[in-house]
Amino acid sequence: MQNIWLLVSKPDNIPIVGLLFLVILYTWWGFHRGLKNDRQDLSEEARLSEKIQVWPHLVRVEFLATLFVMVILVFWSFLIDAPLEEAANPTLTPNPSKAPWYFLGLQEMLVYFDPWIAGVVLPTLIIVGLIAIPYIDVNEKGNGYYTYRERKWALWIYCLGFIVLWVSLIVLGTFWRGPGWYFFFPWENWDTHRVVALTNVDLSELFGIPTKNPDTSLNPVAFIFGAVVVLGYFSLGLIYWLRKKNSEILKKLGPVRYSVTAMLFLCMMSLPIKMVLRIALNVKYVWVTPWFNI
Amino acid sequence: MLKLRDKIQQSEIWKSIFRHNYQDTNRNRALQIVDNVFLHLHPVRIPRHATNIGFTWGMGGITFLLFLVLTITGVILMFYYRPAAEYAYDDMKYLMNDVAFGPLIRNMHRWAAHAMVITVMLHMFRVFLTGSYKPPRQFNWGVGVILLVLTLLLSFTGYLLPWDQLAIWAVTVGTNMARATPLLGHEGPFGPQLGMRIDNDVRFVLLGGTQVGPPTLLRFYVGHCIFLPLIAAVFMAVHFWRIRKDGGISGPTGKGRE
Ligand code: HEM
Numbered sequence: 001m002q003n004i005w006l007l008v009s010k011p012d013n014i015p016i017v018g019l020l021f022l023v024i025l026y027t028w029w030g031f032h033r034g035l036k037n038d039r040q041d042l043s044e045e046a047r048l049s050e051k052i053q054v055w056p057h058l059v060r061v062e063f064l065a066t067l068f069v070m071v072i073l074v075f076w077s078f079l080i081d082a083p084l085e086e087a088a089n090p091t092l093t094p095n096p097s098k099a100p101w102y103f104l105g106l107q108e109m110l111v112y113f114d115p116w117i118a119g120v121v122l123p124t125l126i127i128v129g130l131i132a133i134p135y136i137d138v139n140e141k142g143n144g145y146y147t148y149r150e151r152k153w154a155l156w157i158y159c160l161g162f163i164v165l166w167v168s169l170i171v172l173g174t175f176w177r178g179p180g181w182y183f184f185f186p187w188e189n190w191d192t193h194r195v196v197a198l199t200n201v202d203l204s205e206l207f208g209i210p211t212k213n214p215d216t217s218l219n220p221v222a223f224i225f226g227a228v229v230v231l232g233y234f235s236l237g238l239i240y241w242l243r244k245k246n247s248e249i250l251k252k253l254g255p256v257r258y259s260v261t262a263m264l265f266l267c268m269m270s271l272p273i274k275m276v277l278r279i280a281l282n283v284k285y286v287w288v289t290p291w292f293n294i
Numbered sequence: 295m296l297k298l299r300d301k302i303q304q305s306e307i308w309k310s311i312f313r314h315n316y317q318d319t320n321r322n323r324a325l326q327i328v329d330n331v332f333l334h335l336h337p338v339r340i341p342r343h344a345t346n347i348g349f350t351w352g353m354g355g356i357t358f359l360l361f362l363v364l365t366i367t368g369v370i371l372m373f374y375y376r377p378a379a380e381y382a383y384d385d386m387k388y389l390m391n392d393v394a395f396g397p398l399i400r401n402m403h404r405w406a407a408h409a410m411v412i413t414v415m416l417h418m419f420r421v422f423l424t425g426s427y428k429p430p431r432q433f434n435w436g437v438g439v440i441l442l443v444l445t446l447l448l449s450f451t452g453y454l455l456p457w458d459q460l461a462i463w464a465v466t467v468g469t470n471m472a473r474a475t476p477l478l479g480h481e482g483p484f485g486p487q488l489g490m491r492i493d494n495d496v497r498f499v500l501l502g503g504t505q506v507g508p509p510t511l512l513r514f515y516v517g518h519c520i521f522l523p524l525i526a527a528v529f530m531a532v533h534f535w536r537i538r539k540d541g542g543i544s545g546p547t548g549k550g551r552e
Binding site for chain 1: 320323324326327333336337338339340341342343344345346347348349351352355356359360363379383386387390397398400401402403404405406408409411412415416419420422423424425426427428429431432435436439442443446449450453456457458459460461462463464466467468470471472473474475476479481482483484487505506507544545546547
């Protein structure tokens with residue numbers, strides 16, 4: 001029980017507690033106001049559309065917000081000192097070694113994917129995917145006001161990415177990961193000597209196809225199996241297109257926008273899928289090749 | 295007294311500084327914005343919902359405020375800090391123990407940095423929820439994503455500077471991934487085939503060595519104090535300019551739904 005207090009009150013972890021609180025508050029607020037707008041025939045924003053002078057109306061709000069933020073920041077800085085640990089020592093690796101909190105989602109992904117995916121490919125796709133959002137979202141409704149009904153899909157997908165796959169992995173990495181990056185409950189004391197005997201298997205091995213031959217060379221059957229699974233997963237996008245290409249939404253998207261959207265969506269979903277495979281079935285790799293493993 | 299006031303207000307010096315009087319007229323309210331270099335980023339008139347905290351959450355503005363706080367406290371910290379491995383940690387100790395208001399300045403810098411990462415994520419969340427990235431604001435959303443990345447990089451490079459255990463190991467974990475960059479890292483797919491070694495790949499360039507060491511400290515310092523803030527300031531200028539050019543803050547057209 002002591003451990004949970006130590007974790008929550010660690011100066012560098014306080015922002016995460018704040019983040020969690022604010023994300024819950026704002027998610028509730030966004031959906032609440034969206035649903036409210038949906039029930040009325042004039043949105044809250046449209047009702048406040050008369051023009052007003054920036055001086056004094058906006059400048060006043062900015063001034064009050066500045067005061068508010070500065071008061072909090074100064075109090076926070078008086079009460080809690082930024083950490084300063086022992087001097088840097090390259091020969092003494094702390095356990096666990098954690099990245100700064102905003103990168104803990106990426107560090108957590110390292111459990112499920114090799115570093116080239118978790119540390120390089122997925123972050124790049126996150127950035128590219130975010131920039132692509134305005135160009136692939138062809139729904140012209142819901143521009144400039146809160147709504148739920150008019151943008152259900154967009155909202156759910158964004159919340160899945162932001163809340164489930166980003167914020168909650170940060171919280172997991174901060175409060176649930178201990179020495180050896182093992183899973184500890186926040187109220188559990190960290191046992192630095194814990195070793196968990198895990199026998200990880202590759203997906204093909206669950207189907208009785210060994211990844212390696214007895215002489216440790218790669219088994220071509222397993223290689224082909226993995227290729228079929230991975231390429232098959234990504235061709236789901238194509239299959240969906242062929243079946244639904246006459247639906248209104250896919251017509252509006254067109255082939256280029258659709259392929260980008262489908263690729264990004266499938267890449268995003270590969271994370272929760274791999275998490276389930278790993279946690280439930282101890283699957284290490286889906287596809288082993290001589291050059292890279294997925 | 296009143297005479298004196300009038301005299302001062304009629305003087306050449308006063309009039310050269312203040313271009314209009316302060317009677318509460320719409321004309322003066324407009325001039326107050328347009329004639330002030332710090333306020334003229336604003337339009338003169340805006341729809342009421344733009345001042346509604348329930349709409350913007352004020353998060354973009356707060357992010358900018360925190361950036362300003364970080365710039366000011368950061369410059370003060372620079373007076374006490376030398377980015378060399380033999381001094382950096384001792385300078386931090388000195389700052390925390392012997393400099394008047396040293397801890398306050400450092401704490402404000404640290405906590406404002408954490409807070410900025412949070413507010414920028416929330417700002418983006420709000421922009422998404424109100425659909426404000428939709429035409430004509432697609433490009434400004436992209437500028438925003440770059441600002442998000444810059445904010446994270448600023449925070450990350452700053453994390454190393456105290457040169458304590460927390461700093462070097464967090465940065466070690468963070469930069470280790472660069473080993474695995476496809477093509478460009480010595481442990482990434484096709485990296486070895488392209489001749490990548492631990493002493494010439496992309497991580498080596500980033501760190502200035504094969505591990506986090508004194509050259510890394512200098513690289514991160516220059517990036518943190520000069521390069522990244524400059525780039526971020528340029529992108530912010532574009533961001534704010536674009537908000538104006540895209541017709542001010544987004545809002546419902548017509549009734550609020552088509
Ligand atoms: C350093 C980071 C940033 C700063 C200082 C900043 C600042 C601002 C400010 C002051 C506004 C005015 C409205 C408001 O306060 O909400 C704004 C609007 C906007 N921001 Fe940012 N922003 C930043 C990052 C971002 C990010 C990460 C995104 C999205 C990916 C983004 C996208 C936008 C868009 C699309 C608007 C227009 C919103 C509308 O018209 O309703 N910005 N920004």
